[in-house]
Amino acid sequence: MSSTEQGTSSAAPAEPTTAPESAAAPEVPESFYYVHGKDKVVHKVSAGALQHSALIHGMISNLGYTEEQAKANPFPFENIDGDILQMVVDWCNQHKGKPTPPEDTNLPKQKEKLFDLVLAVNYLEIKELLTYCCKQVAMMVKGKSPEEIREIWMIPTDAEDEAAEKEAKKRAGKEAAGETAAAAGDAK
């Protein structure tokens, strides 16, 4: 299993402040967790960056995962392509502890990647990134006619849909008939 260090480094020690000693909280080193996608490439992500994902955050809280245990058992997201997970990790790192801007211009423009990203982000429950992605999806069809939208998003016409449904029913009927015949043959 290969490994990439994508996370941010641990926080630097705090500068001395003029606050009374009793009020100064001890510096807590940042924890890191590990995730991998379909390509098994492991990404190291800080707990702060992972706060964006409600799913991972929930898993960490519910499982009481320590850093050592996290290193040994990266969170597997086999349903997410490696490059898509990389994008998600990068976004989480970039926006760690920062207010999210109203626009994000770094999102992919290619249809396939964007849809994959939308689905991954939805799965990982990253609300702000999902909002950006959906806006980007909406922008894909800006100023387009119904025909153009159908073409861009590969939306079948109602007639095509009905034909496909008929075909599926026909196939299911044939399969059921085949199974019945086989069962009758077995009974004999």
Next chain:
Amino acid sequence: MSFDIGKLAEKTESLSIDPIYNTNWCDMPDDIKLECIGKMEFRERLSLRCTAKAERSLVDLQKIKFSRGSFFSDIYSDHYNVYLASKNGDTLDKEFKNAHRALKPMKTTWKIGVFENFFIASNEKAVKKEMKSYNGKISAKNINLHNCDNEMAVAVLQKMNPGVESITMDNYDNIRSYPVDKILKISVVQNASYWQIKRYHQMDILHKVTQMWIDNNSKIGFTFQVFYFENPPPDSSFEEFSDRFANRIV
């Protein structure tokens, strides 16, 4: 909190058997599609609505906010106009030669739109017929009925969804008498905080509106304005009004 390896194994197992995602609009779950539709401008929504039945149903689930909408017909030049404007300035302005064709997109827009201001100006028979047979509702905060006769005014007001804040009626033709009793029974009229009628001469409306407010225990602050441009009112409506409500006027 202790680390539960059993729980983790269970969780990771369930993650691994999730389906591999496809990358097409049609494979997106409906809630994501709805989120995307919510980010679209009204033109794109209306276009998407025309692509397939499934998309139409989804688009119809999300209300579109319009800052302004209007429908008017000009019987002399035989044309019909539909105008829509969104809050960010996106507009659609289309002319039609036939009432049915013009009202088709208008009805679709009424179905999925919420208007800040809606203006309707038509007295035409074909439009009235279409309006009366329209089964849906219109959502608007402010409605302006311009040159609509009795039949048309009642038909439009009856189609309004609750939430109308102001109603303006202006009739420059020879209609001087709306069917007030009928109009006062319409709930959006009873609940609108502002109602204005221009060029109107049946001044008994003053005490009728007042009585309606009293009967409905309406909030203080509701406003009714009626004014005429030409001859003074033929009756002594203000006297009648003050006589009727003498014990309530402070």
